[in-house]
Amino acid sequence: MRQLAHRFLERQGMTTVFGNPGSNELPFLAQLPSSFRYVLGLHEGAVLGMADGFAQVTGRPVLVNLHAASGSGNAMGALTNAVAARTPLVVVAGQQVRSAIGVEANLANVDATSLMKPLVGWAGEPATATDVPRALAQATFEAELQRRPTYLSVPYDDWDAPADENAAAVLDRRVARAAMPSGEQAEWLVERVRTATSPVLVLGGDIDTAGLFGAAVGLAERLGGPVWAAPSQFRLPFPNRHPLFRGVLPAGIRPVSEAFEGHDLVLVLGAPVFRYHEHLPGSYLPAGTTLLQVTEDAAAAARAPMGEALVADPGAVIALLTEALAEQPGQPRQPRQPGQAGSYQPVPEPATAPEAATHPEQVFAALRDVMPAETSYVVESTSTNAAWWRQMDLRHPGSYFFPAAGGLGFGIPAAVGIALGRPDRPVVGVIGDGSANYGITALWTAAQLRIPVTFVLLRNGTYGALRWFAGLLGTPDVPGLDVPGIDFTRIAEGYGVPARHVAGAEELRAALAEPVDGPRLLQIDTALTTPS
Numbered sequence: 209m210r211q212l213a214h215r216f217l218e219r220q221g222m223t224t225v226f227g228n229p230g231s232n233e234l235p236f237l238a239q240l241p242s243s244f245r246y247v248l249g250l251h252e253g254a255v256l257g258m259a260d261g262f263a264q265v266t267g268r269p270v271l272v273n274l275h276a277a278s279g280s281g282n283a284m285g286a287l288t289n290a291v292a293a294r295t296p297l298v299v300v301a302g303q304q305v306r307s308a309i310g311v312e313a314n315l316a317n318v319d320a321t322s323l324m325k326p327l328v329g330w331a332g333e334p335a336t337a338t339d340v341p342r343a344l345a346q347a348t349f350e351a352e353l354q355r356r357p358t359y360l361s362v363p364y365d366d367w368d369a370p371a372d373e374n375a376a377a378v379l380d381r382r383v384a385r386a387a388m389p390s391g392e393q394a395e396w397l398v399e400r401v402r403t404a405t406s407p408v409l410v411l412g413g414d415i416d417t418a419g420l421f422g423a424a425v426g427l428a429e430r431l432g433g434p435v436w437a438a439p440s441q442f443r444l445p446f447p448n449r450h451p452l453f454r455g456v457l458p459a460g461i462r463p464v465s466e467a468f469e470g471h472d473l474v475l476v477l478g479a480p481v482f483r484y485h486e487h488l489p490g491s492y493l494p495a496g497t498t499l500l501q502v503t504e505d506a507a508a509a510a511r512a513p514m515g516e517a518l519v520a521d522p523g524a525v526i527a528l529l530t531e532a533l534a535e536q537p538g539q540p541r542q543p544r545q546p547g548q549a550g551s552y553q554p555v556p557e558p559a560t561a562p563e564a565a566t567h568p569e570q571v572f573a574a575l576r577d578v579m580p581a582e583t584s585y586v587v588e589s590t591s592t593n594a595a596w597w598r599q600m601d602l603r604h605p606g607s608y609f610f611p612a613a614g615g616l617g618f619g620i621p622a623a624v625g626i627a628l629g630r631p632d633r634p635v636v637g638v639i640g641d642g643s644a645n646y647g648i649t650a651l652w653t654a655a656q657l658r659i660p661v662t663f664v665l666l667r668n669g670t671y672g673a674l675r676w677f678a679g680l681l682g683t684p685d686v687p688g689l690d691v692p693g694i695d696f697t698r699i700a701e702g703y704g705v706p707a708r709h710v711a712g713a714e715e716l717r718a719a720l721a722e723p724v725d726g727p728r729l730l731q732i733d734t735a736l737t738t739p740s
């Protein structure tokens with residue numbers, strides 16, 4: 209079984225395996241062919257975060273190998289991000305030998321298929337050893353088709369069992385999906401958009417994931433209307449200083465509705481409707497506004513509280529609409545000419561902070577000025593969101609990643625995974641002093657593999673976003689919001705990552721400009737700001 213599984217994974221291009229092993233996993237990892245690369249993470253949250261980042265940039269299902277129930281449990285927080293980002297991860301966990309599960313021998317995963325069920329799109333444990341290769345294929349294809357992590361528990365004695373005559377058939381399996389709208393649906397869609405007097409486009413992270421960043425610009429310029437990124441954004445689907453871009457929608461019902469005021473059609477592409485965060489009640493849409501959602505994610509279409517939905521490939525719909533609008537411009541709008549770089553929105557002077565601390569805007573201005581334009585940023589600094597978007601000028605696909613479900617511990621691991629999956633682009637992790645602690649062990653992997661990734665550690669001594677939330681919720685007296693006294697340069701050095709404390713924006717600029725051939729961490733003390 210072992211050899212067949214390895215060959216299947218090779219054929220699927222799943223030879224980079226992220227893991228943290230235990231006794232149950234050793235038989236699967238034995239005799240791994242030299243085409244494989246095993247990336248060791250020191251904690252399962254970091255393992256999963258690295259795999260999430262790697263899969264988001266390579267676009268293929270990625271194998272994650274975890275230790276039974278305890279290792280799987282450790283990965284569950286990180287798994288929430290992979291679920292929301294719709295990352296196709298195949299989590300394979302080692303199980304005790306079958307005869308030892310019932311008696312609950314040490315390290316038996318007692319109810320393995322239920323363990324991850326609320327999060328994964330599919331979970332299984334093969335009923336017999338001969339079913340292992342097929343079940344591995346099922347877990348892979350379910351992950352790919354649903355774009356959701358899957359979970360497979362394999363009793364470890366199965367790997368040494370001989371394959372039967374049918375088992376090899378799985379090597380030739382291929383599964384694909386096409387989701388073109390029908391002729392009638394296409395006509396209806398074009399008509400809705402063409403007859404709208406003031407349409408607004410809302411783009412989700414799926415647009416960047418699917419490589420539709422440029423295509424979305426083409427459609428927006430034909431449409432001539434404003435473009436928003438969907439709330440709680442985990443990837444940037446549109447150049448953020450493009451003249452038509454209005455920003456990331458605020459994550460509350462009322463402010464979203466206010467943003468749509470005066471528009472008769474909201475066209476949502478590649479996003480759930482919507483991932484709100486702050487509970488700011490109101491009506492979902494202004495009077496007279498209708499909403500149309502196009503997504504491949506059938507579950508997202510089903511659970512949306514308003515609007516009409518078409519479950520289809522947003523890429524096909526963008527192509528269809530862009531073409532139709534060229535032929536029949538419809539209502540007189542002012543379509544913009546593509547490539548008007550000069551009309552991009554200017555960046556304001558960064559705000560400054562009183563006293564010794566640096567304003568986060570100065571940090572981001574330094575990144576914008578010093579780092580190459582095609583840098584990929586993984587951001588996990590929660591109170592600096594508004595400052596970030598005020599200063600950054602991101603014009604390339606795959607420029608921005610944020611924990612998709614808000615689960616901290618994604619930032620450092622995902623930056624490592626992204627740098628590993630896309631070695632041709634610089635990668636910077638922008639990490640808060642609260643967030644850093646949840647995924648810190650990935651620094652070790654970055655050091656061991658000499659991955660050239662820069663971490664900028666913003667140290668304001670507190671869970672800034674939670675301070676802001678405490679104000680919003682009227683709970684100013686809550687305990688547990690400060691994190692003073694952590695020196696991340698010493699933690700990083702301990703894991704083998706060269707690190708430095710920089711005294712201000714100028715020192716940061718100089719440090720960023722230095723050449724790197726491995727990971728590094730730059731810590732800077734920053735002033736407290738609010739997320740919006």
Ligand code: TZD
Pocket residue numbers: 285588589590591592614615616617639640641642643644646668670671672673674
């Ligand atoms: N634990 C996990 C795994 N995910 C979470 N989102 C939280 C706790 C709660 N949380 C937030 O939602 S924001 C935040 C916490 C603890 C503060 C993060 O602090 P930071 O960033 O230093 O990284 P800011 O800029 O100071 O807010």
Ligand code: CA
Pocket residue numbers: 640641642666667668669670671672
């Ligand atoms: Ca902080």
